[in-house]
Amino acid sequence: xxxxxxxxxxxxxxxxxxxxxxxxxxxxxxxxxxxxxxxxxxxxxxxxxxxxxxxxxxxxxxxxxxxxxxxxxxxxxxxxxxxxxxxxxxxxxxxxxxxxxxxxxxxxxxxxxxxxxxxxxxxxxxxxxxxxxxxxxxxxxxxxxxxxxxxxxxxxxxxxxxxxxxxxxxxxxxxxxxxxxxxxxxxxxxxxxxxxxxxxxxxxxxxxxxxxxxxxxxxxxxxxxxxxxxxxxxxxxxxxxxxxxxxxxxxxxxxxxxxxxxxxxxxxxxxxxxxxxxxxxxxxxxxxxxxxxxxxxxxxxxxxxxxxxxxxxxxxxxxxxxxxxxxxxxxxxxxxxxxxxxxxxxxxxxxxxxxxxxxxxxxxxxxxxxxxxxxxxxxxxxxxxxxxxxxxxxxxxxxxxxxxxxxx
Numbered sequence: 001x002x003x004x005x006x007x008x009x010x011x012x013x014x015x016x017x018x019x020x021x022x023x024x025x026x027x028x029x030x031x032x033x034x035x036x037x038x039x040x041x042x043x044x045x046x047x048x049x050x051x052x053x054x055x056x057x058x059x060x061x062x063x064x065x066x067x068x069x070x071x072x073x074x075x076x077x078x079x080x081x082x083x084x085x086x087x088x089x090x091x092x093x094x095x096x097x098x099x100x101x102x103x104x105x106x107x108x109x110x111x112x113x114x115x116x117x118x119x120x121x122x123x124x125x126x127x128x129x130x131x132x133x134x135x136x137x138x139x140x141x142x143x144x145x146x147x148x149x150x151x152x153x154x155x156x157x158x159x160x161x162x163x164x165x166x167x168x169x170x171x172x173x174x175x176x177x178x179x180x181x182x183x184x185x186x187x188x189x190x191x192x193x194x195x196x197x198x199x200x201x202x203x204x205x206x207x208x209x210x211x212x213x214x215x216x217x218x219x220x221x222x223x224x225x226x227x228x229x230x231x232x233x234x235x236x237x238x239x240x241x242x243x244x245x246x247x248x249x250x251x252x253x254x255x256x257x258x259x260x261x262x263x264x265x266x267x268x269x270x271x272x273x274x275x276x277x278x279x280x281x282x283x284x285x286x287x288x289x290x291x292x293x294x295x296x297x298x299x300x301x302x303x304x305x306x307x308x309x310x311x312x313x314x315x316x317x318x319x320x321x322x323x324x325x326x327x328x329x330x331x332x333x334x335x336x337x338x339x340x341x342x343x344x345x346x347x348x349x350x351x352x353x354x355x356x357x358x359x360x361x362x363x364x365x366x367x368x369x370x371x372x373x374x375x376x377x378x379x380x381x382x383x384x385x386x387x388x389x390x391x392x393x394x395x396x397x398x399x400x401x402x403x404x405x406x407x408x
Contacts, residue, residue, distance in 0.1 A: 001071045001082070001143075003136065004124040009034060012072055012124070026068070033073035033081035067119060075129070075136040086116050118147045123170075126154035127161070132169050140173045148176075159228070164220050165197045174227065184226045187219050196220065255361035261318040267325040268314070272307050279303070313391050319359030320393070323348060333392040341396055349396070353403055366401055 004012055009032065016030050073082050097104055121143055123129075129136040144150060152174050160166035171188050179185040186192060196219060203212035234241075276299055283297040310331050314321040323329055327348060339347040349356070357363050370385065389395045 001073065001118055001120075002122045002124065003073060003075055003078070003139075005128065006034070006074045006076070008124060009072060009074070016070075028068045028070065030070045030072060033071050033085075034077040035081065075134075075139060078139055118143055118150050120151045120153065121147075122153045122155065124155045126170060127156045127158050127166065130166055130169055137169050137173070144173055163197065163200055164193070164216070165200075168193060168197065171227075182226075184222045188223045188227070253365050255365060257315060257318050257361070261314075261321050261359060264321040264325045265314060265318070268310070268321045271325065271328070272310065276303055276307070309391055313393050316362050316389070316391075316394050317356050317360040317397060319352065319356040322355075323352060331391075331393045336392055336396060349393075350400070353397070353400055356397055357401065363398065363401060366398065370401075 002012070013030070013032070020026060020028055020030075071082060121140065123136065123140070131137065140152070144152075152170075154170050171193055172190050175189055179189050187196060196216060199212070200216045203209055203216055206212050280297060280299045280303070287297050310324060313331050314324065320331065324331065329335065329348070339349070341347055341349065357367075366385075366387065387395070387398050389398070
């Protein structure tokens with residue numbers, strides 16, 4: 001059974017038709033357990049169930065050739081379109097006494113039980129549901145309880161984003177008794193993985209943060225290596241490449257900063273130092289007035305880090321140092337929003353856009369790349385250029401690159 005987000009059902013059907021149906025040797029069938037699916041694939045409880053179930057065993061029903069059948073559904077449709085249609089009723093008789101007469105009578109009894117043993121359950125885009133309280137998790141726990149030998153697979157391009165905690169609930173679904181005796185997977189059992197998450201949180205606030213985080217990352221890496229199957233551009237399907245990608249070229253470009261702005265960078269650094277000293281001084285005064293017990297506030301590495309984004313932005317666009325030094329700018333996202341950067345051209349950055357562009361070897365390289373490498377043929381397929389930055393100010397200014405070079 002394959003769980004997918006509702007908006008991806010049609011994509012799964014299309015991929016099935018393109019990559020599975022042409023291989024008749026697989027002899028596989030797909031049924032859609034969802035009310036809005038295409039009628040030719042829809043799962044019909046009344047007749048499909050009877051035609052698929054061929055053999056009755058003592059401990060339940062299963063499909064003949066069950067391993068070649070895939071049911072595609074969503075977490076919202078599973079209950080009514082998959083689970084209930086495959087509940088089977090068995091009728092038996094029970095002999096009960098009637099009053100004090102000693103007579104007995106037979107009454108029918110009905111018992112419902114799951115009609116399918118799921119061999120494999122797959123969750124597409126599994127990173128979207130990580131809460132233990134989600135409907136998907138409840139379904140997976142219920143399926144797991146009835147199918148202890150079930151194999152679970154999660155598909156995702158971003159299996160975790162913040163910490164090992166992102167995988168906690170899915171590891172609980174995957175866990176089996178054999179993990180306890182495995183040197184690596186024993187780290188991923190419910191109890192031990194909670195301890196690993198706790199270690200990660202404590203490492204984030206530890207004085208020896210770098211070493212402790214590295215120790216946690218090493219254990220996490222071993223777990224991932226054990227449970228993860230990576231699909232790459234070299235992966236094959238019946239000897240054919242899954243994705244035929246163009247050749248990849250990598251080129252490092254030296255973008256040395258313009259020393260014209262060294263004076264402004266020094267001036268900016270001095271003002272940031274003064275700002276930090278004032279902030280610390282204000283905290284000390286408040287601490288004295290409050291009469292709090294404990295150490296006196298002092299400037300820490302984190303205080304300097306809070307301003308490091310300004311240094312990094314100016315390293316990419318040196319002209320920003322002039323604007324920061326002269327206008328006490330903070331280069332924060334909030335500051336850009338207050339200026340309505342994207343809506344108005346009368347803010348300080350737009351007024352100095354040409355200067356900013358000319359000051360930045362990186363922006364000049366982007367301009368050169370666009371001019372020489374892209375837009376060569378007006379009739380060719382449109383190209384995309386992806387510029388990545390963790391700083392809002394550099395991405396906002398880069399987005400305006402065509403404004404300070406009118407040839408683009």
